[in-house]
Amino acid sequence: MYTVIIANSMYSELICQSVFSFQTGASTPEELVTTAAFLGYPALALTDECSVAGVVRAHAEIQRQRLPVQLIIGSLFHFSRSLSLVLLCPDKAAYAELCRLITNARRRSPKGEYALAEWDLLSLKHCLILWLPSTNTEACQHWGQWFARHHASRTYIAAQRWLDGQDHHRYNTYMQLSEQYSFPVVAANWALFHHHDRLPVQHVLHAIKQHTTVSQLGRTALSNAERTLHPVSKLSKLYPQKWLAQTQEIVSQCDFSLNELKYQYPAELVPAGYTATSYLRQCVEKGIQRRFPEGLPTSIRQIIEKELTLIEEQQYEYFFLTLYDIVQFARAKGILYQGRGSAANSVVCYCLEITAVDPRQINVLFERFISKERDEPPDIDVDFEHNRREEVIQYIYSKYGRERTALAATVICYRFKSAFRDVGKALGFAESQLDYIIKQVNRRDRALSWQAQILEHGLDGESRKVKQLIALTESVLGFPRHLSQHVGGFVISSGPLYDLVPVENASMEDRTVIQWDKDDLESLGLLKVDVLALGMLTAIQKTFRLIREHYGLSVDIPAINRFGDDPQVFDMICKADTVGVFQIESRAQMSMLPRLKPRSYYDLVVQIAIVRPGPIQGDMVHPYLLRRHGQMPVDYPSEEVKSVLSRTLGVPIFQEQVIQLAMVAANFSGGEADQLRRAMASWKKDGRIYEFRDKLIDGMVKNGYQASFADALFEQIKGFGGYGFPESHSASFAVLAYVSSWLKYYFPEAFCVALLNSWPMGFYTPAQLTQDAKRHGIHFHAPCVNNSTVEHRLVEENGHFSIQLGLRLIKGLTQDAAAHIVSHRPVRGYASINDIKRLQLEGNQLEALASADALRALSQHRYDARWKIMDNQTSLPLFSHIEEHDTTLAAPSVYQEMIEDYVSTSLSVDRHPVSLLKDAGKLDGITLSSDLAACSNKSLVKVIGCVTGRQAPGTASGVTFITLEDHTGNTNVVVWQATARAQQKAYLRASLLQVNGIIEKSPEGVIHVIAGKLIDKSHLVAELAVPSRDFH
Amino acid sequence: MLWAYIDFTALILDHACIEQQNAPTAVIVYDDTHNQVVQVNEQAANAGISIGAGMAQAAALCANITVLPFDSVRQRGYLQTLATHVYQVASDIVLYDSGAMAVRLDNLAQYYGCITAAWQTVQTLLEKRNVQFQFGSGWSPLTAKLLAKARLNKLLTCHRQILSAIKRCEIGHSDLSDKDVAMFTRLGVHSIADILTLPVSELGRRFKNETLIYLNELRGETYPNVAYFRPEEYCHLHTEPAYEISDGPRCRPWLCRLLEDLEIFLRVRNLVASSIKLQVHYRDAAPDMYTISSSTPIARYRDWLTLTDVWLETLTLTAPMTALTLDCDELETITADNQDFFSNRHQYFAGQQLLSRLRTRLGNQAVWQPRIADDHRINHPSCHTESASARAEDSIYPALCMPEPGVHTDEGRIIFGPVRIQTGWWDSAGVKRDYFILESAQGSYLQIFRDSQQRWFVHGYYC
Incomplete structure (x- = not known):
């Protein structure tokens, strides 16, 4: 509740810059409107510089808190040194005009800048103009005449009194101009912050903007804290009553609200003679014929009808039709895609072919995803093959035009590192000192805050400057820094977008972004379509193509789904043999697979969701596993809870379940649940989640739930923050996880080729993928100028498939050069190095070929090939006939071959460092990865391998997981924090690491080595190469 | 000719840690332009921090390190100081920006009896300065440099010995460009001996002139021009x-x-x-x-x-x-x-x-030099700042500003103000004052201010 201070005078602040005037405003829009309400302002105009990026937040805050303050939308512009003005929007037409003006000013300038033209100002027809006269008398006369000539009825002189020694001069100017041109004078304090204690923050932001320190700002800094929201009583002393009253006259003209904005979908989506509903229904019916050729079960029909009714009630038809249109394009072009998101796992989406989740496989409950009560907008992300997404984007641009299409923005905010560095620099700390401290701070250390940590690294906590650094960093955390583009969230409208929201240039060429982010769009109920890129879809599509070409079989995702849950595939998954498989390939997932033992599609849905910060932080993993294996009874504290948690054995795993629990167990209303969901997503930024803590826990305890259960649930809610993982996402991901597992099991060669051809993607490097494939008996051929194509390919040998690595693997060889080599290859292949040199490729490209040993068919060895390639003389046409002579360069040793393989292709087909060491007799007493299974639990072992991964997840309390690779497999090593600290040198620097430790085997067969001694053995590899060259 | 090349491996560090016993446990010199550690003391090296490591790795290896920023200008200054010392005993000195110097020894033999004695004089002088260095000798600064980089740390005076030592050097120690080193490595050529066995005509068909010139200089077939050190006048x-x-x-x-x-x-x-x-x-x-x-x-x-x-x-x-x-x-x-x-x-x-x-x-x-500082604070004079940035509102500055404001009690008429100054929170002289110009009953003009406790002070007088 807000106590409104009643004052004799009425005042509304008409010029106000928030943090969205980057590095100028020092208060958030929310703080400004809240303070305006507290001070009893009837209205507040948010007027960020050439921007409306903050208005939705202000609007949402007013609605959320039901503040008795009217938001006026406007924007500040600096046209030139002699003219600054603010435009206010009295009505919707003025708002559209402002958006168009900002769009024009932004579009004609590089990202982050704007440029107004006089014509822009001349064309104003609806906006109110607050003129901010300069100190230049001549310029004031010029612009006074200009405004009088063009916008006499809508121009006001905005007056400031800042107690800076210039007030008298300004007052005279206002009076003279007002008298001369008959413009009313209106008080406008031009606030930059909501409370005077933000002055230091503003100074710091200003210093950051000016790339200097606060002490060097001099007179460019604000001289006092007058640029704040003042109580009306104080304003009455500063400004004449008439000027204050004039603010209300302006407010009375302004009745525009963002609620008036109505999103108009592109009309062309619906053919003539149809309504959106009837057309959607027709599309669904068509889809039913394709999806259910054997006939639609009655139960599914009922679900479809229910969903269509809900979609009609919520008026989401156009949204589904837009997506339908996009995926139809992708289908026509053979681009693989997959929908996911809150509304994706519906039968309607399945029929519209937006998603491949078969409703017969999962108990689809559409209302779980679109909730009328929670009033969430539908969320459907569509992933496309990552290397073909651009085609989809270009289709959207070409179909709807650039005027009607733009990407949503992403607001890049100050995080600890950026805030600490920028504030520190502004306070005069040395950059090297700041960098050092930033690198020392472990943000995942839950026991010690960053404030405490920095004091451990040389900063004096008693020093005034350090205290200021801490306090100001805290203040700046979460402040926006600039706008960036959303990864793929498109907003498409029926008319020009710039009537709805300003559009500006993104840093990426040919991309435009609107000034609102996804939360803003959600607040206003505007819908965006997420067009995202996913590497695994590329890999799957390429695998399908290879299967078709080499095995003559036609498979696709729905077909694999229709085969049902394949026990053999799940056997492979349960063994954690999932390198390259979507989602369940990470080390954490692989450790969980033998414990959870998924045997069905829905088990995979749970598997994917359970290895996440939410369930882990909420201690939900073990209870679930115990219940799943019958070691703990499955019970529910109430029927309501049962309805929410029955599908996950009484343990909340998914984000939606947590929200639903808050509703059924703690009596959250639909609106509160929606606020909780939003707070979950942003709690690390603003910590607003804690507002819900007491209500959740008290509510649950009041309803008879145990306090410990309520506490754990709240911890889980926090765990979801930033990593929110709803069931709907997991359901879609599980489809791809299963499909990729199926492909790996039945077509391992084709799947491996597709993965390598789709790289970069996924969790593993090509070297790791090939090592895994080799362990599965797949044979590889190194790149060869006479046998390879650009891409990797399957080669049939004696009825078996092996993999011929492609030229794309060679570092330094461009795709064009590789294609040139392949397209110009004679039928019998290249016969000599000179043949290759005649291709007129650049020297470094040819040298790359030589070093990758791709010319081995044409030379003695790779050094010889490179030496010949480097010869300038034979490159000249006159000498090209000269025969090449073999060099006297020594042939590379086995070790040098391996090094060259890694340097030139990042992998070695024939050799592994550990196998070379073993052959050299340097691995006495070492247990190889493949032999670990034969070791007894708790026995001492020595393992060695190349360090392929060091992970210290935030949920692991300081434990580091190191993966060691040898030629027989991967060894998982667990390093406790104390062990790592005591042996930092080996822990951090070893590329070849020996670990002496204790083997730990779980009953399910998961093997870990608990590290005791870490020994850096990197030198062993070097010893293989060259003898010591000491001087004695 | 015989030159000694002296490579100072920790010039900034050596100047920083004069008192070893008081030095912190681990000290590194960090070049933030290239994000790498360029000098380490013994404690830092023992902790595993090596030259070329990034700051993140250094910090991870040793939580309690002192970081000194690398400054090439400062390093050059230290080098010049050292050269000034050496100039007392040797005349032909060449300085290198990498923190090294070459000293010609053969022409000193006549003064010191032999080359070895000349070198020992230089070496003793440097050792007194407590600077770490590695050195080599050769027929040109270039050859001496190669042996110094290879940490030979021996004075070789015989041509045959020098050549033999050079051949044992790895190419990474040479002045060949990184690109050339990479090219040779990719050919399986790792030592200077390997390079010197390759026919010059074959090298000429594959490498640039600069590479060939360097190799010629290394063989002693040509000599590079050098700029000799001349002590500063200031x-x-x-x-x-x-x-x-x-x-x-x-x-x-x-x-x-x-x-x-x-x-x-x-x-x-x-x-x-x-x-x-x-x-x-x-x-x-x-x-x-x-x-x-x-x-x-x-x-x-x-x-x-x-x-x-x-x-x-x-x-x-x-x-x-x-x-x-x-x-x-x-x-x-x-x-x-x-x-x-x-x-x-x-x-x-x-x-x-x-x-x-x-x-x-x-x-x-x-001693005070009255100037208006680029600061809103009226009581913030500085003799180091220019008054160029002073603007119109500087008119509120009185002709005579009191070193310590006095309590104001006189009556008068305020003719200007308030000017609110609320700034300087970042240093120890933060203020929050409202300034006014007051015409006293006697007709004089005073600058007065009111502090946050509503007390009035006289700060200056106008002429």
């Missing part, structure tokens, strides 16, 4: 301790080092000086400047030390000291009778010089 010395010093007398070891260097500077030029400027740099504040003067021109380090010890006794550091700079530009030739200050020469002293001497005699606080 003495500017700077040192940075490895840790911050908060107690004035504790900076004496670094001051001694500077004065030693000053003496050498003066002595080799046959000069004396009657004043030096010492600049004390702080972590959180602008540096303080002190001028130490001698009534008679002097050069000897001990004479200067007598004067500076007096200064040190009274030196109170206002903030932790990070560096010390010594400048000496008023140099005089030693004459039989250096004349008295006031006898016939005072006309030579410009106002600035006189001011400096007054400050030395009377203390900084006693």
